[in-house]
Amino acid sequence: MRRKLLCAFLAxxxxxxxxxxxxxxxxxxxxxxxxxxxxxxxxxxxTEQILYENxxxxxxxxxxxxxxxxxxxxxxxxxxxxxxxxxxxTVRGEWVRDTYIPGDRSSPYLGLAQGDECxxxxxxACSLVSNANDACAALVGYCVDELMMSTRxxxxxxxxxxxxxxxxxxxxxxxxxxxxxxxxxxxxxxxKLAKAxxxxxxxxxxxxxxxxxxxxxxxRNKNYLECDYLMKGYLMEEAIGLIAGHTTNQGGYHLITFxxxxxxxxxxVVMGGSRERQEADGSRWFDPGNAYDDMHGMVPYVLSSxxxxxxxxxQGEPTVTFLADLRxxxxxxxxxxxLVPAExxxxxxxxxxxxxxxxxxxxxxRIYEVEKAGKTYMTVDAPVxxxxxxxxxxxxxxxxxxxxxxxxxxxxxxxxxxxxxKNYLFSFLFEGPMGNILKWVIIIIAAWIALAVLLWLIRMxxxxxxxxxxxxxxxxxxxxxxxNKV
Numbered sequence: 001m002r003r004k005l006l007c008a009f010l011a012x013x014x015x016x017x018x019x020x021x022x023x024x025x026x027x028x029x030x031x032x033x034x035x036x037x038x039x040x041x042x043x044x045x046x047t048e049q050i051l052y053e054n055x056x057x058x059x060x061x062x063x064x065x066x067x068x069x070x071x072x073x074x075x076x077x078x079x080x081x082x083x084x085x086x087x088x089x090t091v092r093g094e095w096v097r098d099t100y101i102p103g104d105r106s107s108p109y110l111g112l113a114q115g116d117e118c119x120x121x122x123x124x125a126c127s128l129v130s131n132a133n134d135a136c137a138a139l140v141g142y143c144v145d146e147l148m149m150s151t152r153x154x155x156x157x158x159x160x161x162x163x164x165x166x167x168x169x170x171x172x173x174x175x176x177x178x179x180x181x182x183x184x185x186x187x188x189x190x191x192k193l194a195k196a197x198x199x200x201x202x203x204x205x206x207x208x209x210x211x212x213x214x215x216x217x218x219x220r221n222k223n224y225l226e227c228d229y230l231m232k233g234y235l236m237e238e239a240i241g242l243i244a245g246h247t248t249n250q251g252g253y254h255l256i257t258f259x260x261x262x263x264x265x266x267x268x269v270v271m272g273g274s275r276e277r278q279e280a281d282g283s284r285w286f287d288p289g290n291a292y293d294d295m296h297g298m299v300p301y302v303l304s305s306x307x308x309x310x311x312x313x314x315q316g317e318p319t320v321t322f323l324a325d326l327r328x329x330x331x332x333x334x335x336x337x338x339l340v341p342a343e344x345x346x347x348x349x350x351x352x353x354x355x356x357x358x359x360x361x362x363x364x365x366r367i368y369e370v371e372k373a374g375k376t377y378m379t380v381d382a383p384v385x386x387x388x389x390x391x392x393x394x395x396x397x398x399x400x401x402x403x404x405x406x407x408x409x410x411x412x413x414x415x416x417x418x419x420x421x422k423n424y425l426f427s428f429l430f431e432g433p434m435g436n437i438l439k440w441v442i443i444i445i446a447a448w449i450a451l452a453v454l455l456w457l458i459r460m461x462x463x464x465x466x467x468x469x470x471x472x473x474x475x476x477x478x479x480x481x482x483x484n485k486v
Contacts, residue, residue, distance in 0.1 A: 038272050039187040040294055042302045045195050045265040047346045051302050056188040059170065060271045063106070063247035063254045065190050066178030067127050067136045068197050069159045074139050075200055077147045078120060085121035085202070095141025099133040099179060105276060106246040107179060108222065109134045121206070122214040128207040129221045131245040136177045152176060166192045181248045187271045194242065194256055194267040204258065207241030224292060225257055231276075231284045234292040238299055244291070251275035255291035261303050264348070268302075270294045306348040311357075311395055314343040315387065315408055323393050323407050324361055327370060329381040337380060337413060339390055342406035355397055361407070363391040382415040 039060065042052035050056075078085070093114035100109040110126055112118075112134040120142070126135035144155050159173045168189035174182040185193075198204060206212070210227035212219045221227035225239035240258040247254065253273035259266045273291030278284045286292065312321040324339040363378060367390060370379045380390065391407040 041187045041269045043191045043267045044348045061181040061247040062178045062183045062185045064243045064245040091116040095138045096134040099137045104249040118215045125206040125212040129212045130219045140176045305350045309349040311345040312341045315340045327377040327379040338410040339407040360394045382413045384413045386412040
């Protein structure tokens with residue numbers, strides 16, 4: 001609602017095609033000082049716009065991202081079968097077998113064993129907060145045995161089917177919890193995954209905790225953006241969850257988080273960062289080039305550099321933007337036909353230099369120019385159907401196209417035969433080449449009439465002068481005769 005109100009407000013100033021707007025800058029390059037050259041993407045969920053990217057198509061092992069997909073599939077199964085997160089689960093040994101390798105930082109675990117009892121919420125929360133392999137594996141086992149009555153292979157297939165549905169073209173899961181470096185994905189695909197996960201509000205709230213208390217214990221968040229109990233220096237107030245962890249014991253650290261500002265939601269992904277190390281005394285630290293350093297540079301950069309803008313409001317909205325006005329020809333009604341955008345165009349905008357955007361109109365071949373009284377009018381002849389595409393509008397910055405939208409007819413205009421014939425005749429006679437010829441003919445006729453009138457006046461004047469002379473001569477002769485008589 002907040003975005004729609006803001007969009008409506010901005011649309012009030014978008015009533016003329018000569019308006020200018022602020023524009024989003026291109027995604028920042030890998031040369032930015034905050035980039036450690038890991039795979040990284042910053043993405044705006046609301047405008048579906050990449051704001052920063054670096055190596056987004058590099059292939060990585062899924063790691064913790066597989067847990068996000070497994071949790072979405074599991075949550076859907078729980079909801080569709082009418083279960084509640086408060087439902088209690090008794091752990092089976094086979095569910096959590098082979099989910100931990102001692103000393104391997106890519107296999108965090110809670111220590112679940114045969115007969116342990118906990119709630120579904122506990123398993124969801126610990127999978128996110130602690131990246132616990134056994135918690136996620138137990139949740140998958142419960143879904144397979146209690147809800148699906150099937151096999152882990154079918155659960156894995158559901159995960160990969162969701163991959164297809166989300167358009168994650170470079171992703172394939174070969175393990176339900178992302179353990180052992182199996183499968184593949186990219187930062188560009190993980191953005192699509194996180195965008196879908198953002199809709200699971202209950203799970204996002206579970207992930208956005210510094211700790212989770214349940215089953216008689218307190219589980220600290222191993223995402224150091226959320227909790228500094230295990231490692232200091234990386235807390236980030238803007239971060240909302242989500243998950244963090246290694247793909248293998250040698251490194252490949254993945255970090256995914258959300259953030260919100262002014263009602264706008266963002267996804268931040270860093271993949272392939274350097275490994276976390278731990279000393280004998282329990283102290284922890286990262287090698288250079290870690291995901292947290294990247295995140296602490298990327299998040300402030302995006303949140304401080306970009307603002308939301310609505311460039312135009314599409315057809316069907318109460319405050320639709322009028323992009324252009326066309327003169328009507330041959331229609332059942334006179335006046336103008338307004339062109340409106342086919343869709344609303346929203347962008348996150350960076351404008352460090354105060355540059356201006358222009359709108360460039362490109363009209364359909366049906367539309368032609370008519371010159372009248374020294375002005376040029378873009379004209380279209382009826383019939384015209386509402387929603388008919390009559391051109392496109394490009395939003396440009398310094399000659400570069402930022403967004404393109406089709407221009408549609410605002411209303412239907414039926415053809416009027418009589419009016420069309422009259423307009424055609426009028427257009428034929430008074431516009432274009434024939435109009436110019438007719439103007440010269442009228443000028444010549446007018447000049448001829450003026451000359452004829454002038455000649456007629458001259459003749460009349462000459463006749464009057466001659467008549468006066470003759471009359472004066474007659475009077476003079478009469479006077480002489482009278483004098484002689486006397």
